[in-house]
Amino acid sequence: MAALRIATWNINSFRLRLPLLKELAAALDPDVICLQETKVPDALFPTEAPAALGYPFAAWRGMKGYNGVAILSRRPIAVLDDAPDWCGKSDCRHLAVSVDVPGGPIELHDFYVPAGGDIPDREANPKYGHKLDFIAEARAYFAARTDLARAVLVGDLNIAPLEHDVWNHKQLLGVVSHTPPETTGLAAWQAEGFVDAVRHFVPADEKLYTWWSYRNRDWRASDRGRRLDHVWVTPDLAGALRRQIVLKDARDWPQGSDHVPVCVELAP
DNA sequence: ATGGTTGAGCGTCAA
Numbered sequence: 001m002a003a004l005r006i007a008t009w010n011i012n013s014f015r016l017r018l019p020l021l022k023e024l025a026a027a028l029d030p031d032v033i034c035l036q037e038t039k040v041p042d043a044l045f046p047t048e049a050p051a052a053l054g055y056p057f058a059a060w061r062g063m064k065g066y067n068g069v070a071i072l073s074r075r076p077i078a079v080l081d082d083a084p085d086w087c088g089k090s091d092c093r094h095l096a097v098s099v100d101v102p103g104g105p106i107e108l109h110d111f112y113v114p115a116g117g118d119i120p121d122r123e124a125n126p127k128y129g130h131k132l133d134f135i136a137e138a139r140a141y142f143a144a145r146t147d148l149a150r151a152v153l154v155g156d157l158n159i160a161p162l163e164h165d166v167w168n169h170k171q172l173l174g175v176v177s178h179t180p181p182e183t184t185g186l187a188a189w190q191a192e193g194f195v196d197a198v199r200h201f202v203p204a205d206e207k208l209y210t211w212w213s214y215r216n217r218d219w220r221a222s223d224r225g226r227r228l229d230h231v232w233v234t235p236d237l238a239g240a241l242r243r244q245i246v247l248k249d250a251r252d253w254p255q256g257s258d259h260v261p262v263c264v265e266l267a268p
Numbered sequence: 269a270t271g272g273t274t275g276a277g278c279g280t281c282a283a
């Protein structure tokens with residue numbers, strides 16, 4: 001096959017924004033779509049929807065109210081069920097599949113890392129502690145995966161790791177998503193076997209965001225964004241990277257998510 | 269420093 005396009009999007013309610021998935025498919029023509037914050041319990045998942053969109057292979061892991069991940073694919077997938085129950089919470093933040101690709105299967109991980117609350121202090125805010133623990137567990141998991149190859153990791157990692165992944169580095173050093181414990185933790189996780197597929201194309205000194213808060217009156221004018229959504233690949237796939245797309249226009253879709261889709265094309 | 273907005277699902281909680 002010529003190319004494999006993998007998109008990731010925090011959809012912030014699968015059922016509410018199901019119509020926008022058609023826009024996403026039209027704009028990016030992805031072979032695989034990884035979603036986060038589906039906010040739909042498995043029993044209520046619209047099981048016919050993925051095929052109707054042109055993605056006959058799909059897997060989902062959801063719960064009531066919060067979290068939830070899903071993967072829609074044009075190519076056959078098989079769920080990999082041997083990953084840990086992260087932080088022992090069974091909270092539907094991770095889904096891993098093997099994607100059937102002519103050059104050999106690709107191991108694909110879809111993550112929704114805890115947002116971590118508002119106060120960057122483990123004692124005052126357990127949600128921040130949970131976030132740091134989650135990152136440490138993920139790092140340890142991939143450190144133990146000495147067999148890892150042809151793998152792609154995507155998702156809303158809820159951390160903007162680089163200085164130019166936020167609109168104001170100094171001002172955000174104390175804001176959850178850009179604090180040093182988070183950014184160093186994420187870098188350590190990535191260093192266990194991945195390269196940043198988007199920064200592979202976009203220089204580190206160039207501002208790049210994937211999320212703009214709902215709380216700004218004019219998100220484009222204020223442009224107080226953060227790069228929270230990521231695509232990583234194992235080094236053996238780095239040479240197969242062809243391009244990246246951050247679909248910024250999706251932030252203006254009617255009743256859109258506060259995150260925009262990120263897409264990477266590979267020639268695996 | 270604060271508040272600003274959105275979604276799930278009907279209380280507020282989470283983001």
